[in-house]
Amino acid sequence: MIGRRRIGFVALALLSLAGCAQETRITRVDSGVVTDLSGRWNDTDSRIVAESMVKEALEYPWLNNFSSSKRRQPVVVVGTIQNSSHEHINVNTFVTDLERELTNSQKVTFVAGKGDREELRTERKEQAMYAREDTQKAPGKEIGADYMMKGTIATILDEADGTKAVFYQVDLQMVDLESNAKVWYGQKKIKKVVEKKRSIF
Amino acid sequence: MTAFVLLAGCGPSVNRYLLIDAKLRVHDLKGADAIVQQAEKEYGDKNRVLYGMDRGLTLQLAGDYQQSNDVLEQAEEELDRLYTRKIRTESLAFMTNDTALPFEGDPYEQVLINVLKAINYVSLGQWQEALVEARRIDHRLNVLSDRVQGKHAYRDDGLARYLSGILYESTGDVNNAFIAYRKAYETFEATRAWSLTAVPSQLREDLLRTAEALHFTQELAEYRQVFPDTTWESSQSLQQLAQVVVISYNGRAPRKEDQFLDLPISLNALQLVLLNRGMLQQNRQPNQAVDTVLYGLNGRVVRVALPRLVSQKTQAQGDRVSLIPDNGTPVSVQTELVHNVTALAEKALSERMAGITVKALARAATKFAMAEGVTRGAQQAAGKDAGPWVGLLVGLLTKGLAVVSEEADKRSWQTLPDEIHLARAWVPPGRYQVQTSAGGWSDPLNPEAMRTLFLEPGETVLLLQRVMP
8 A cells, every 4th residue: 555655656756747847948148148059150259249349440540540630530331241151140230239339439420321321311202202391301411431341250160070160250341431441450250169979868 | 559550650651742743743832832831740850851851842942932941941950950869769760660760861962951042042132141051062061071981972062062153153253163163073073973964064164264264274274175165155245144044853853662671580481471472472562461460470580671762763854945035036045964863862872771781680680589588588477378379479469560660761852853954044134034845933923923034234043943744
């Protein structure tokens, strides 16, 4: 009788434990926490690279040279960031990170990029047709950028026996829109090693 | 009995592919995709990669390129995870059959995932993303050639390299295009004997054109010597033209079936096998249930199942595509064979056959030894009186189970075509009507709309078509 009770108790315990096991577990973490799950380009890479490269770009002499000669902040636009990597990187989030860092630096005047400009111009055209005259925004008053920040995200891959080394290289450059002179060239490298086990139990 | 029923249910549904073929024949591409979608649960967890492959292709044919890429990406990620093998799963497969293992596909099928994704991205107009796939193809093939030894093995892929070259050249990266074309040429040459695919004449022109554009005088001279009769247009003269790339999926990929080897280990068993085989030849229908009972009762027959490839060769030898402008002379192009899927499948199976056979024999021997052990144990436990009957019953069950559980791994990417053909043409910009000898452009939403093209200078347009049988 006691034996049967014990068996019943153990079975019940096992059942309750099985009930506790969850297939999906969600934990909220701070957005600054590094989460390297697959080894691919992720939000942390995008943020860290944007922060450090914009900081570096704004420390170089081109900024002071421009400000002292023109007596105003330079106007910067973010151009194309080309993805030359082995991954389908959402370049837009990286561009947004760059734009945020540039805007928040308060050292440059940042103007909307190509995609945003199209939308704004369409809005102005519609205003000209449908909005009250005293509230319409006239065309031809946009601020032209002095510099364009553009660049590439590239990768070099090496893989053998389940170990993969991924080397990301982000190159950014600040180009004078009048003279095509490159006033700043920045580079950030990230190296990750992804190791996969050949067998598990 | 439950085990018998469960094991019998392990095999993939063959009817699924017959239904898909029937839909493709009548150009009901959405219908073909719906069959794969509805069978998602039937594929099961072990066949996530196979589902992604099958569905990725039917979605592409149905014109849903974005979703096709989503499922192909999932298949690729699953493949990545499958690098780590689970000992539990491997052990289970050793005790039953290889269908208990997760499907990974052969290397040529894995490469085709990236090829299809690249085609999807081009169809979506996302050329930079298509280039990501070209880079992934390069990486996948580099890892493969490092891993695989043997000059005549499948270590590189002519179509994948050629398509990469077309992508690079179409986006202005002539240097990478030349490298890809050169690798494609070398691969076509090296694998010609077994891939049954000659170097496409278009590729020769591409090599000469890009070598000239890059001022690679030595390479240009070498290729001119190798292809003395090939003429080509310079890159400069093509700049103001529009490019049309035609990719044609012709026929059906080969399927696999079981090839049973019944190995008798006594004279009595030999007679039974010969008698059973003789009956089978008359009926031409192998009967698993009859074999299970007969061999289970005899107890001295070991069954080994090996996969055998059944070719389903296409009748289409190449398609003529005509581009008829509103004003001007029509342009006619002939597609060329660039990928012989059946030949690749045969090569892949022949390379793995030795391993499959050794494993199948070891599995059969283990199953027989275990069944023998269980039968003798049961006989002894039953005692002198009931022993013979219990032995017969347990023997029938255990040895019958060993026979019925034997099944070859017949899984393969069966929504693939038998052959892939390709053609390139450069035409003046403008509006064109497209006519094909095979008929039926792969756009189920509006088949007529696909027959009209509006081409801009420097633009590249990809046309996909599915030709059955």
